Amino acid sequence: xxxxxxxxxxxxxxxxxxxxxxxxxxxxxxxxxxxxxxxxxxxxxxxxxxxxxxxxxxxxxxxxxxxxxxxxxxxxxxxxxxxxxxxxxxxxxxxxxxxxxxxxxxxxxxxxxxxxxx
Amino acid sequence: xxxxxxxxxxxxxxxxxxxxxxxxxxxxxxxxxxxxxxxxxxxxxxxxxxxxxxxxxxxxxxxxxxxxxxxxxxxxxxxxxxxxxxxxxxxxxxxxxxxxxxxxxxxxxxxxxxxxx
Numbered sequence: 001x002x003x004x005x006x007x008x009x010x011x012x013x014x015x016x017x018x019x020x021x022x023x024x025x026x027x028x029x030x031x032x033x034x035x036x037x038x039x040x041x042x043x044x045x046x047x048x049x050x051x052x053x054x055x056x057x058x059x060x061x062x063x064x065x066x067x068x069x070x071x072x073x074x075x076x077x078x079x080x081x082x083x084x085x086x087x088x089x090x091x092x093x094x095x096x097x098x099x100x101x102x103x104x105x106x107x108x109x110x111x112x113x114x115x116x117x118x
Numbered sequence: 119x120x121x122x123x124x125x126x127x128x129x130x131x132x133x134x135x136x137x138x139x140x141x142x143x144x145x146x147x148x149x150x151x152x153x154x155x156x157x158x159x160x161x162x163x164x165x166x167x168x169x170x171x172x173x174x175x176x177x178x179x180x181x182x183x184x185x186x187x188x189x190x191x192x193x194x195x196x197x198x199x200x201x202x203x204x205x206x207x208x209x210x211x212x213x214x215x216x217x218x219x220x221x222x223x224x225x226x227x228x229x230x231x232x233x234x235x
């Protein structure tokens with residue numbers, strides 16, 4: 001069964017500092033991968049996604065993520081964090097060959113809460 | 119394009135009651151997935167509908183059900199509510215084309231916050 005691990009429950013950074021949120025996945029084939037962000041009481045906003053091709057993907061709000069097959073990782077990065085980036089971040093994996101019990105199902109990590117100090 | 123909309127945004131029910139939540143997908147999207155989000159269990163997949171058919175179901179009891187209409191709008195129903203059903207219920211829509219492509223990208227609504235007393 002596929003699974004996603006976000007090792008860091010809570011990360012605190014200073015405004016202007018760089019950020020890296022970790023995500024490791026377990027999946028038998030090449031997955032497709034997502035990062036979502038959630039502000040308190042809100043739904044999930046898609047930051048970026050990886051399906052195939054270039055392993056470094058760019059997203060919205062200045063975020064990027066790198067897919068490393070050898071490490072089963074898809075870490076999210078941002079060179080300079082803004083106070084408005086404070087939120088909870090979720091990594092998710094979806095099946096690359098959906099069918100049967102895989103349709104429409106994303107498996108999420110437990111989330112990483114980002115706090116930004118001024 | 120308008121995003122995914124969910125109604126109502128907040129709901130308070132008592133144990134034993136039933137509830138119906140509604141989700142309107144992005145125009146042109148045919149797939150709707152539902153998730154339950156709780157502090158203890160995180161985000162868990164409930165079910166997915168495509169062209170009025172349930173194609174996939176998560177590991178939830180039969181009290182949780184759903185349906186999809188011909189205009190792709192979807193509803194989920196929870197019968198005989200329990201305290202543990204208190205959660206944020208999120209729906210997501212995607213174009214629903216060929217699996218394993220960008221058409222599987224899911225876009226989420228703001229959620230319905232259900233509180234069971």
